[in-house]
Amino acid sequence: MKILSIDTSTRGCSVAVHDSGALLASYDLFADKSSSAMLTSLMESAVKHAGATLADLDAIAVAKGPGSYTGLRVGVSTAKGLCYALDKPLLVINTLEAMAWQVIPFHSSDLLFCPMIDARRMEVYASIFDAEGKVVSPTEAVIVDENSFHSFLANGKVVFFGDGASKCIKVLGQNKNAVFLKADIRPSAMTVGALAKDAYAAGNFVNVASFEPYYLKDFMSPPAKKQPVSAS
Structure with missing residues (x-):
């Protein structure tokens, strides 16, 4: 049971590959705005270092939120795209639950x-x-x-x-x-993948087409700056 897990809930991104719950490979990148730019490369590296190919995967797991609106959107969109392309099921894990298990x-x-x-x-x-x-x-x-x-x-x-x-x-x-805690605990695909093992065994798959990230709050864009009124 090989599962590729993705977490982009907050700053940066994290990916991991587990086989029946055993961690085979993981990558974490905590640079700002790294999710969309580096996520694909990290996934490819993790799968390769796990000695597998994307076709070998049995499921894709993603942290569903809560977290950053943009980050969650990137991670979930990427996971759904993989599920469509590979015809694999989608598992979703609460970000806070995955943090707790660290x-x-x-x-x-x-x-x-x-x-x-x-x-x-x-x-x-x-x-x-x-x-x-x-x-x-x-x-x-x-x-x-x-x-x-x-x-x-x-x-x-x-x-x-x-x-x-x-x-x-x-x-x-x-x-x-x-x-x-003094330790810097951040969301990580490693614990997302560990929890995904049980979700897979229980058949807790979600509908790829209809699933949306767990934003928890509506996205609020910053107010537009007022333009100075020129004198006529």
Whole structure:
């Protein structure tokens, strides 16, 4: 079971190839605006270094979001294009869930885990998982203040991580139950692919034609600059 996984949820892009859950190859590029320019090259390199061809793949997996509007659009469009061209099924994985599994295996079972993606200003995309990876609080856009996640922090320790967590330290860092990881945890195709193995086994494929990224919020373009009015 060979699966090519793609993640372009935030800055840069990430690809990986797994065979029955075993990682064969992975590439991560975190340069700004690298998704559309480098994604194709990274996919080709990953598949080649895995000792396979695109035709050998059994499925394509992609991080569905939340995250950057442009990044998600690039990743999902690329994944759908591959599925059409190769006649392969499409698997989609929640970006925050994949982030959580980068952290969960290395911590004790009495903790909760809150991956966060920066959503501008004091807003983050966040979800909370237990030590078994089960969703405790669903994915949502959260405006962080001193009362955020109060019900969870009142009952135990919560581990916060991701590029949205740093903005929360000032308002939540004084809480003894709020743990902020120093490690730079970013979305990665490696954990997308690991989760895709179970999704494939369960037959959780999505309709390639109708699937859209999980943007979570409507895309808002910046307001147009007002043009100076010339004197008549």
